[in-house]
Amino acid sequence: MRSRALAVAAAACAAVGLSAPLAVADNGPTNIRLNPSSVHQGSTMTIKVDGCRNGGTVTSNAFPRTHLSVNRDGRSTAVARIYNDATPGRYNLAVRCNDSSRVATERFTVLAGRGTSGGLGGSFGPSSTEMALGSGLVATAALGGAVFIARRRRMDSGKA
Numbered sequence: 001m002r003s004r005a006l007a008v009a010a011a012a013c014a015a016v017g018l019s020a021p022l023a024v025a026d027n028g029p030t031n032i033r034l035n036p037s038s039v040h041q042g043s044t045m046t047i048k049v050d051g052c053r054n055g056g057t058v059t060s061n062a063f064p065r066t067h068l069s070v071n072r073d074g075r076s077t078a079v080a081r082i083y084n085d086a087t088p089g090r091y092n093l094a095v096r097c098n099d100s101s102r103v104a105t106e107r108f109t110v111l112a113g114r115g116t117s118g119g120l121g122g123s124f125g126p127s128s129t130e131m132a133l134g135s136g137l138v139a140t141a142a143l144g145g146a147v148f149i150a151r152r153r154r155m156d157s158g159k160a
Contacts (some may be wrong), residue, residue, distance in 0.1 A: 023150050028096075029095040029100070029103070030050045039110060039111065043082055052100075053074055056095060059093065064081075066079070089109070090109055092105050093106055093110075094110065102143055
């Protein structure tokens with residue numbers, strides 16, 4: 001009787017032990033985290049996913065197909081670069097693990113592109129105050145130069 005109970009318990013443990021890897025493998029992507037969740041055209045977005053221990057892919061209309069790489073902690077990460085000409089608005093992304101047929105989705109927002117951070121760079125003309133100040137400085141310098149040359153000529157002519 002004990003041997004029969006032991007055999008049944010061993011069979012039950014074996015069934016649970018053999019089915020556990022299958023359950024983990026078919027679990028699929030979960031807990032999708034986007035950083036940032038609102039991203040400008042041409043910028044990058046980091047996608048972190050749990051449940052894809054063998055990597056996978058991330059797809060969207062806003063960026064090219066991106067592959068998930070597995071980290072040491074078992075989490076998968078991908079970095080997607082948003083198209084420069086992506087239309088601003090709401091988009092979906094789909095995550096599919098290599099070892100699962102399950103697909104998980106997440107929403108994000110594409111914002112209008114911002115220009116380069118290169119300073120003003122001549123994008124603004126001088127104001128009327130700046131023009132008046134500059135003209136006054138140039139006129140003062142010209143007058144001072146003329147006075148200097150005129151005095152120097154007088155000194156040179158007085159020696160002769």
